[in-house]
Amino acid sequence: MTHLPEKLLDGYRNFMSGQFQAQTDRYKQLAREGQSPETLVIACCDSRAAPETIFDSGPGELFVVRNVANLVPPYAPDGEFHATSAALEFAVQALKVKNIVVMGHGRCGGIKAALDTEAAPLSPGDFIGRWMSLLSPATEAVVNNTMMTPVERQTSLERISIRYSLANLRTFPCVKILEDKGRLTLYGAWFDISTGELWVMNKETGDFERPEAL
Template sequence: MPFSSKPSEPIRQLLAGIKAFRARYYERRSDNMRQLVTEGQHPEVLLIGCSDSRVDPALLTMAEPGELFVVRNVANLVPPYQPDGAYHGTSAAIEYAVKSLNVSEIIVLGHAQCGGIKGLIRLRAGQVSDDDFISPWVSIAGSALDPYVGPEGTEKGRADAEKLQQTPEIIERAAVRASVDNLMTFPFVRERVEAGTLNIHGWWFDLGLGEMWAINPATSLFQPVD
């Protein structure tokens, strides 16, 4: 069995954190947690974030238990609607949040220094990858590169992509827009957006400065959030 009998220091720290969480929410604020148990969850917000350990949505937003329904994946990507019977974890989470939980807000949260987006840029620059899952996954955001990079497989495309490795935030933000567009390919999302019962937001977090940027619906450009 692949289990260790002696917890490592990282595991001990996590267990200590669980004890602190239990003391804060179950001993001091037991009514709130009891209500979440007996009445179920009713979050108003679905947040699609990156798996990056530096950008935890609940910590970043100071959200309380029950306030956010979160799905995280490499590069905070939303795939297009594709009901083909295959495994679609992110799409399943979107469907559950919208159709079962009736969330009224969806946020796609990107961030600076995203390893997944850097990998996407490297692929367009012609660098070979030997991974099994990451490259096909980040290719979902391939359209984010198109306005900035020449045709794939060309010298211009590779040269443009190499330059973008110095300014990946351009593609990080463009990938958020691509995911917002992909959300609208889900019929149940589009239906609610057009009915005015669901709003979609594109956010990008500057990891170095701690600033949040959001897409301005009027201009489709990212602007700092006050």
């Protein structure tokens, strides 16, 4: 009997004989000097949309926070527990990242749950329902649009959620001040799991576009 699933142990063995062996010096340097990533990625915890895989990043290159539907709550210094806000604070204030990327993705389960207004809570705590209520105004508008198909509603809210998170990021004083000084840049992106396409939000129009080089 093992204390971890065998598949994870097999993966660890492959990691040690592959990536770790190939980048031993890099790992030693990170252990000795600490991390200094330039980019914070706020992504969904969906197992199909890992930022390190999508952006082919090595150890120490990305600081990643993942939650259901890649949401950023508004600034709320209320003494409660705020995991995403804590990670954001550390990335901006301690690591001094230069970029923040909010990355959503297609077929997001959190967004699907938000659109299913008749679904019963998964537990008495209804943690997902409460979390997705951050998008309530947009969700209501999309759900009530009878001219859209279910797939169109899903994709629309996935992308709108990214705009919401970017707007909420700017409610954090540390983010707004640094962005206004040109020392921090915010980006929005959406990844299509089915095709592998990456769509990037145009900062001027808010539209999601395929970069010409991709």
